[in-house]
Amino acid sequence: MLTIQFIRNNRATVLKGLRIKNFSQPDLIDKIIDRDNERRSLQVRTNELQAEMNRLNKEIGKLIRAGEEQKASQVKERTSLLKKELETHARDLQHSATDLNDWLVQIPNIPHPSVPAGNTDADNKLIRQGGAIPRLTEDALPHWDLGSKYRLIDFDMGVKITGGGFPVFRGKGARLQRALIAYFLDQNTSAGYEEFLPPLLVNEASGFGTGQLPDKEGQMYHVTGDNLYLIPTAEVPVTNIYRDVILQAKDLPIKNTAYTPCFRREAGSYGKDVRGLNRVHQFDKVEIVQITHPSDSYRALEEMVSHVEKLVTNLELPYRIVQLCGGDLGFTSALTYDFEVFAAAQKKWLEVSSVSNFESYQANRLKLRFRDPADKKSQLAHTLNGSALALPRIMAAILENNQTPEGIRVPEVLCPFMGPGNELIR
RNA sequence: GGAGAGAUGCCGGAGUGGUCGAACGGGGCGGUCUCGAAAACCGUUGUGCUCCUUGCGGGCACCGGGGGUUCGAAUCCCCCUCUCUCCGCCA
Incomplete structure (x- = not known):
């Protein structure tokens, strides 16, 4: 399949190539790019939440080893809220990525510039x-x-x-x-x-x-x-x-x-x-x-x-x-x-x-x-x-x-x- | 078809639920030594996604795949797939 990076960087070339190949649903390209933008912003947010989660988890580990049970459970409370938010984002991200992939595999290869137009x-x-x-x-x-x-x-x-x-x-x-x-x-x-x-x-x-x-x-x-x-x-x-x-x-x-x-x-x-x-x-x-x-x-x-x-x-x-x-x-x-x-x-x-x-x-x-x-x-x-x-x-x-x-x-x-x-x- | 064992990085092979992206060994790469090579010693060594102030920068994910338990899973539980060994059958 074409890589998403290639499609993003060469939208016009891809559309032109698909036209020569008589591809029936060229609008998929813009759907793909839109969905990829969505995927990226979700990924950024998800990564941030995961980073925060990792930080808190390490902190809990340290506190427990230091015997500070009380403080540890305080931090635990903070993680539960974060966890819910993280789950939502992770699910949305998953959906975006799945859609993106399903559409990407439907895009045929684009022809070399020398390929003549034609149907049969x-x-x-x-x-x-x-x-x-x-x-x-x-x-x-x-x-x-x-x-x-x-x-x-x-x-x-x-x-x-x-x-x-x-x-x-x-x-x-x-x-x-x-x-x-x-x-x-x-x-x-x-x-x-x-x-x-x-x-x-x-x-x-x-x-x-x-x-x-x-x-x-x-x-x-x-x-x-x-x-x-x-x-x-x-x-x-x-x-x-x-x-x-x-x-x-x-x-x-x-x-x-x-x-x-x-x-x-x-x-x-x-x-x-x-x-x-x-x-x-x-x-x-x-x-x-x-x-x-x-x-x-x-x-x-x-x-x-x-x-x-x-x-x-x-x-x-x-x-x-x-x-x-x-x-x-x-x-x-x-x-x-x-x-x-x-x-x-x-x-x-x-x-x-x-x-x-x-x-x-x-x-x-x-x-x-x-x-x-x-x-x-x-x-x-x-x-x-x-x-x-x-x-x-x-x-x-x-x-x-x-x-x-x-x-x-x-x-x-x-x-x-x-x-x-x-x-x-x- | 029946029974059992296992799946960790390029390979082999460890891994008490937190300090594990992962010991140790081998291989590869770079260096020291050498006229050169070998040996020895030192260092280094995965993939992908992503962000921006594009820096030899930061974040995240990945220990067969998928779920679950937990604040936290390579590690515990469930399911699946695959591989190997033995038995049966068989070219």
Whole structure:
């Protein structure tokens, strides 16, 4: 969340940013500032009363030790009145602080100055495009048909076992998934990311830390028996490693990567756009996360974008990079680049990665700080993450784009992971 | 699932209801010594909120979380959460 200090000092900037993000209740900002003023004056008064109370209590202690019981009980009488007043003030202060916090968590991050205004993905800004769009014949099949034809993916089997949106990969399909995971992890670790294999269930505090809770509770599967949530992305456990941590400046940037299955309820989505692997409830993803010094986060963002670009290039997929407009930007993000690859049979661009800088928004929730030996005070770090990469749509594009009358050609970089003689899936 | 133990600062670990923001040890940092380092010795070492006369200033809160008792709680009582050990079950 934004810090109250930032909102107070940059009211105009915040309001402008919220406008670009199409935030529905900008009047919350002034309510927050008013309530904070109230909180401050209550705090001052409460602190004064507490100081007086502490003074009297010490005095009573001294008198009792000196054996002056009489005088002690006189002082005690004075404390009882003070105590009542203190309780009232403390309660009011508590209410103010609670309101303030409830409102603060509802304020999304404000966008970076470069973020274009706009409402939907139609207003996103194309940054660049790469790779050649393959020319397929008219009878080219979408990936869901290829999946059955070559026995790679079985959607009906998933429906039987679990329900819609839980595809089963089998045979070469399962092997291709494994190849992609291994390839991505290898590339990420070569680029300096430390590999993690985190828990897939997280507690409430973790969900709050990265911003999924309390607002987007409905997007996660909730295991009510133990009050745990299935992760919607590895971002949640991997970023929460640093919850309540004060790092040393010299340890930055921290670069982590993790493969995990991801679970998303995505309630209410159905139809043609979500056929096959385009949108599922459980999918595999390899994530990269960076924690940086505030002055370094935009360099890190570009570094992550280049890294992801290299991955899609190596997979020989036609791709484009778009910068999300204000309205399309996630709740916690200041700047996001989406990567889309072209699935040539569906003739559609599919989002396969979202690379974001959250600046200090998550860090503030996480209480993730760092200390520079030069400064006395610790300050909030910046967090970033990106998919490198999400598998289902990559799989969809590979199957569709590489289909030939003889079979599906496996991208060269994946061949070493596919076993001998499997350059072509027949 | 059953039984028990515990939760204190960066770590380990004390703590009779007032002099405890917290002993002691370790670690870190600074210094003395040294050509340099180690050792030794000395000093220092939490987080957050807040105020103003912005000073290397003051006040307040924080000993897992929340309530309670008390003039006063790390310390006593209640509830919750978490961790550990043993048993059971199990990949």
